[in-house]
Amino acid sequence: MPAQREGGYGDLSSYAAIGNGRTVALIALDGAIDWLPIPDLDSAPAFARLLDACEGGRMELKPTEPFTVDRRYVDGTNVLETTFTTDAGTARVTDALVNGFAGRLPWVELARRVEGVDGEVRFRWCVAPGTRFSTASPWVDTTVHGEVIRVGGLMMVVRGIAHVPESGGRREIAGTFTTTSKSRHLITVAATEDEPLHLPVPKLTDEGLDRTIETWQSWSRDFNYRGPWAAAVQRSALALKLLMYEPTGAIAAAATTSLPESLGGGKNWDYRFAWVRDIAYMVRSLVRFGLREETHAAVVWLLDAIRENGPGLSILYTLDGSIPDDVRVRDAPGWRRIGPVASGNRAVDQLQLGVYGDLFNVMRVFVEAGNVLDERTGSMLAALANEVTGIWRQQDSGIWELPEQRHFTSSKMGCWQALKEAARLGEMGQIPGDSEHWLSESEAIHEWILENCWSEKRQSFVAWAGGDSLDASVLLHAASGFDRTWRMSSTIDVIQAELGNGLLMHRYTEAAREEGAFVACSFWMVSALACVGRCSEAVSLMNGIVNMANDVGLYSEMIDPQNLLFLGNLPQGLSHLALINAAITLEELNCGQ
Numbered sequence: 001m002p003a004q005r006e007g008g009y010g011d012l013s014s015y016a017a018i019g020n021g022r023t024v025a026l027i028a029l030d031g032a033i034d035w036l037p038i039p040d041l042d043s044a045p046a047f048a049r050l051l052d053a054c055e056g057g058r059m060e061l062k063p064t065e066p067f068t069v070d071r072r073y074v075d076g077t078n079v080l081e082t083t084f085t086t087d088a089g090t091a092r093v094t095d096a097l098v099n100g101f102a103g104r105l106p107w108v109e110l111a112r113r114v115e116g117v118d119g120e121v122r123f124r125w126c127v128a129p130g131t132r133f134s135t136a137s138p139w140v141d142t143t144v145h146g147e148v149i150r151v152g153g154l155m156m157v158v159r160g161i162a163h164v165p166e167s168g169g170r171r172e173i174a175g176t177f178t179t180t181s182k183s184r185h186l187i188t189v190a191a192t193e194d195e196p197l198h199l200p201v202p203k204l205t206d207e208g209l210d211r212t213i214e215t216w217q218s219w220s221r222d223f224n225y226r227g228p229w230a231a232a233v234q235r236s237a238l239a240l241k242l243l244m245y246e247p248t249g250a251i252a253a254a255a256t257t258s259l260p261e262s263l264g265g266g267k268n269w270d271y272r273f274a275w276v277r278d279i280a281y282m283v284r285s286l287v288r289f290g291l292r293e294e295t296h297a298a299v300v301w302l303l304d305a306i307r308e309n310g311p312g313l314s315i316l317y318t319l320d321g322s323i324p325d326d327v328r329v330r331d332a333p334g335w336r337r338i339g340p341v342a343s344g345n346r347a348v349d350q351l352q353l354g355v356y357g358d359l360f361n362v363m364r365v366f367v368e369a370g371n372v373l374d375e376r377t378g379s380m381l382a383a384l385a386n387e388v389t390g391i392w393r394q395q396d397s398g399i400w401e402l403p404e405q406r407h408f409t410s411s412k413m414g415c416w417q418a419l420k421e422a423a424r425l426g427e428m429g430q431i432p433g434d435s436e437h438w439l440s441e442s443e444a445i446h447e448w449i450l451e452n453c454w455s456e457k458r459q460s461f462v463a464w465a466g467g468d469s470l471d472a473s474v475l476l477h478a479a480s481g482f483d484r485t486w487r488m489s490s491t492i493d494v495i496q497a498e499l500g501n502g503l504l505m506h507r508y509t510e511a512a513r514e515e516g517a518f519v520a521c522s523f524w525m526v527s528a529l530a531c532v533g534r535c536s537e538a539v540s541l542m543n544g545i546v547n548m549a550n551d552v553g554l555y556s557e558m559i560d561p562q563n564l565l566f567l568g569n570l571p572q573g574l575s576h577l578a579l580i581n582a583a584i585t586l587e588e589l590n591c592g593q
Contacts, residue, residue: 008053009336010034012566013550015050016071016080017239017255020097021104021246024255026050026570027095029069031082033059038108038154038191041245041252042272042319044132044343046154046191051258051341052332057130057138061093061112061187064122064176073552077216078238079209080552089119091179098208099215104246107198111209112187116179123179127158127189128172133341134331138171145199147173156191161202163187224290227587229579232546235553236576237289240282243573249297250274250305250319251282254557254569258334258341261515261558261568265338270345271557271569273316273324276302277399280358281577287369288584299366302359303377313359313384315352316345324348347401354399354414354473356388357480360421363430373430382433385422388415389441398464399473400507407465409453410473416445417480446482454487460494461487469509470495472521478531479524479585489532492525500525501561503544516558516567519545523578527585535591542582555579 004010005028014029023043026035034049034056048056063086071082079096094113099105114123129138129151136152148157149172158165158173162185165175177185188205190198219241225233243252254271261267279298286295305321306313318324327344334341363381367373373381392415398408419442426435452465461483463471472495478488499506504517505525511518522545529538549555550566555575557568585591 005030007336008049012259012335012556012570015550015554015570016073016552017242017554017571018078018080018095018097019242019255020099020108021244023097023108024242025095025097025110026255027080027082029071031060031062031069031084031093033095033110035256036108036110037272038156039193040247040319041243041255043193044135046129046132046151046156048130048133048332050256051334052130052133055131055134056332057128059110059112059125059127059189061114061123061125063091064124067121071552073235073238074213075217076220076234076238077213078242079213079216083117084121086119086121089121089179090117091115091121091123092117094209096209096212098205098212100208101211107190107192109191109200109205109208110189111205111212113206113209114177114179114185114187116181116183118181121179122176123185124174124176125163125187126172126174127156127187128174129154129156140170140173148197149173153194154191155193155197156189157197157199159188159190159200159202159205161186161206222291225288225583227583229542229546229583232549232553233580233583235549236579237285239554239571239576240285240573240580241294242571244294244298245274245319246297248320249294249301250317250321251279251298251573252319253278253316253574254572256569257343258330258332258339259556259567259569260335260338263338263560263565263567264514265334265340267515268334268338268340268342269569270327270343271572273318273345274301274305275316276313276355276362277315277358278573278577280362281574281581283362283365285577285580285584287365295366295369296371299362299371302362303380306359307380310380311383313355314348315350315355316348347397350397350401351394351405352399352401353388353392353394353396353408353411356384356391357414357417357421359384360418360425361480364421364424367425367428367430373425378425378431381422381425382431385419385431385433385438388418388422389438391415392441392445398471400471406463406467407452408471409449409461409464410471410476412445412449412453412465413474413477413480413482416442416449416482417477419445420481449482458494460491463508470498471508472499472505472518472524473507475521475524475528478528479581484531488528489534492528492532492534496525503541503548504559504561516560516565518558519548519555519572519575520578523575523582526582527578530582530585530589530591535586535589538582538586538591542586546579
């Protein structure tokens with residue numbers, strides 16, 4: 001597979017991700033690290049050529065002669081192996097953000113091990129941080145322990161084994177080396193921000209890389225899924241593990257910001273936040289896989305975030321559990337100069353009623369998995385359930401964060417789900433309150449939706465009450481149990497006909513004019529087909545979408561149906577969550593391969 005760039009920017013499908021439970025690096029097909037926020041996933045990135053080819057910063061490591069590339073993740077890990085082949089020889093690069101003896105390191109430490117396979121391959125490497133969105137200037141500083149690179153409050157050091165550093169000027173450190181059969185080189189970069197910097201010992205980093213592989217593989221052995229599409233499910237679970245922010249238990253929606261949803265630009269958002277919706281889908285997966293620690297951490301983080309920022313329920317929070325600041329436009333051109341580049345997300349102030357269904361689904365699944373709620377949590381949930389009994393009648397912005405408010409169908413369905421789940425929690429003795437009242441109000445919501453959101457003309461649930469447009473998020477409520485009758489089956493047909501484009505699907509009517517196809521929608525369609533008994537169609541669609549991942553099994557938010565280019569932020573948690581939940585649904589309904 002050749003490695004290509006356009007104006008300094010690689011295709012979004014060319015990226016593989018590695019991480020350490022605190023941040024994520026994206027590695028292009030040519031071996032360059034084009035994205036790495038330090039120290040945290042939501043920090044201003046020190047390496048951001050992904051969004052700024054000139055000043056963003058990068059770490060390069062590649063042969064000096066023309067080459068081809070083959071790569072894979074080490075089995076059961078998020079450690080990447082890239083094999084470079086030139087006319088003169090072959091060499092293998094193994095990349096990881098390494099951990100320590102006792103778990104995650106308190107600093108960021110990247111290991112890039114280069115092993116000669118055969119012949120000779122001459123490599124050039126450089127560590128060249130960027131301006132962190134034009135907020136600082138990198139410079140190489142000589143200290144008592146050698147050179148470090150400073151970018152504002154960020155410090156980083158380069159060490160290694162036989163990596164032959166040379167002068168890279170005052171803004172980067174660079175060098176060359178040549179591999180031979182069975183040779184071994186190592187480049188390691190350690191970094192901190194606004195705290196002292198530990199200078200890594202290359203031998204210990206090399207050992208740490210092997211330990212990191214063992215740690216990932218141990219986690220994968222505990223991963224309990226042997227159903228259909230097991231390889232794709234496990235890779236998706238590993239991708240989601242990268243988005244779990246271990247210091248708090250939050251789960252980021254994606255690892256990046258401002259990657260465009262459209263080649264025309266304008267729809268560029270920061271997804272380095274935690275959506276309640278994503279956590280709901282994640283908890284179902286974590287419970288199914290028997291991953292107790294991650295489940296508990298995510299639920300406790302969510303409950304703490306709600307308490308700290310209540311009494312209302314936000315649709316998203318920062319990774320530390322606070323409400324995000326206002327959107328800030330950054331001084332960077334954007335991927336392939338498709339801007340803007342932004343920090344923040346405008347949806348933070350929106351009313352989205354469907355989030356109540358997500359929250360109560362999380363809590364019901366959590367309890368049924370063998371957990372008991374404390375009194376404070378029970379009282380908070382009861383108060384929120386009572387809130388839903390009145391608020392469901394309001395207009396909102398819907399799941400897609402649209403600027404106009406309407407009586408969105410999927411939002412009403414989410415409120416129905418919230419009250420059904422609340423009643424179930426009440427029946428189990430986990431929350432106080434009037435379960436009969438919650439059930440009665442859920443039935444009123446059900447009747448309202450059938451009366452106002454079902455179109456006899458279209459033979460479909462429509463996007464909003466009294467409208468004519470369609471919304472793929474309605475498909476989620478086949479799985480929720482709102483409707484698995486002929487109505488949902490007919491809705492599936494109408495949505496496929498009007499929002500579908502081959503295997504791919506757009507989010508809502510008119511979306512095809514604005515953006516690519518939303519990957520998760522295709523997997524939602526798989527689940528909906530299975531829920532209404534159309535198993536053969538579900539399996540066929542599942543097989544097709546699974547094969548649309550990139551070469552290492554990752555998905556972005558969207559795919560352009562015309563040229564299959566990846567669009568939007570990546571790796572996109574919702575895309576991988578939808579894959580996992582589709583596989584689980586097919587397994588539970590005996591719709592196997």
